Amino acid sequence: MLKKELRIILLSLIVSFILTVAKFAGYFLTHSVAILSDALESIINVVAGAFASYSIYLTSKPKDENHPYGHGKVEFFSIGFEGAMIFIAGCLILVKAMQYFFLPPALHSVDxxxxxxxxxxxxxLFLGLYLVRSGKRLPSITITGNGQHIxxxxxxxxxLIVALLIIHLTGLTWLDPLVSVIMGVLILRQGYLLMRRSISALMDETDMKVVDKVITILSAHRRKNWIDVHNMRVQQYGNNYHIDCHITLPYYLELSEAHDEMKAVExxxxxExxxxxxxxxxxxxxxxxxCCHYCQKDDCPVRSFPFSGTITWTRENVLPNRKHF
Structure with missing residues (x-):
């Protein structure tokens, strides 16, 4: 799988480099700041592709003494680095657009x-669709993120094409820096979202979608010995997850029986x-x-209180560090 991921990201890197050169050729031909903005953003595709190649290689390395949870978090560094580069490119685009508002150049060969x-x-378009589909199929958040950026x-x-057509047909050259400003703002937003995602993952922000999925799985296959689940915490390392939680079991189970219950959860x-x-x-x-009030073990030999009803597992009672009273 590693070789396949590297081939995909290297293809993205090569194509992005060729397209970046083509866009800069378009800028030098037309002197359009809007085309320059597009070319500057494409530089990020090249840099991000190079960084993504290294992150995919590092992610594939097995766990070791220094990295007991593996190397998967490097993918979040990759996303954050890409986001920072995009944000910087957006700032440069806005500065350049402001200059062109006051000193507009003559446009040439717009067609x-x-x-x-x-x-x-x-x-x-073809490259981006290919990367997004490949990233979801493998799966790889690095490839998916790279495809979404493209x-x-x-x-x-x-x-930009629509704006250039309007400029070419109407001669309203002041639209050129205006379009560049709009593109700069959109690029800044994209950079912010990627950095936000990176920081959230590196700080182990809980992914509620994953929590909900785990709760749904455990609820659908609930055993009578699983009296309650609480203090659940989820950490993501690349495409892998580390989950720790507390499970309340009948106190009289032998150690081997308790181990079998835990193994069944894993x-x-x-x-799934x-x-x-x-x-x-x-x-x-x-x-x-x-716990007797909601314990479903009907053959319990030490029940102190009658069963009152099952407690549905939800975020509200699975995440806190307390039994389900």
Whole structure:
């Protein structure tokens, strides 16, 4: 899988380099600051592709003594680095656009510039769709993120083509820096979103979608011995997850029986997360008389209180560090 991921990201790198050269050729031909903005954003595709290649290589390395959870978090560094580069490019685009508002250059060969940008846009469209689909199929958040960035480039380039057509047909050259400002703002937003995602992952912000998925899996295959689940925490390392939680079991189970229950949880969740590896660290809590009210073990030999009803597992009672009273 590593070789396939590297081939995909290297293809992205080569194509992005060729398209960047073509866009700069379009800028030198037309002197359009809007085309320059598009070319500057494409530089980020090249830099991000190079960084993504290294992150994919590093992610594939096995766990070791210094990295007991593996090297998957480097992918979030890759996303953050790409976001920072995009943000810087957006700032440069805005500065250049402001200069052109006051000192507008004469535009040349706008029709030829339109054809160049149109060709690069179509090429980027196919590349972006290929990367997004490949990233979801493998799965790889690095490839998916790279594809999503290129698709953003496609949308901005499509808007640029429309603007260049208007300029070419009407002669309203002041639209050139205006379009560049709009593109700069959109690029800044994209950079911010990528950096936000990177920081959230590096700080182990809980992904509620993953929590909900784990809760759904455990609820659907709930065993009578699993009295409650609480203090659940989820950490993501690339495409893999580390989950620790507390599970309340009947206090009289033997150690081997408790181990079998924990192993069943791990096997069950990993079966449903077929594209990822889920590592569990489970702390077992012994039941207490207050648990009898919602314990479903109808053949319990030590029940102190009658069964009142099942408690549905939700975020509200699975995430806090307390039994379900």
């Amino acid at each position: 030829q510039g339109i054809w160049i940008i149109a060709a690069t846009t179509v090429s980027n 698709m953003t480039d496609v949308y901005s380039s499509a808007g 096997v069950l969740v990993n079966k 997360f077929s594209d990822s590896e889920v590592e569990f660290f489970i702390h077992t809590d012994p039941c207490i008389p207050a």
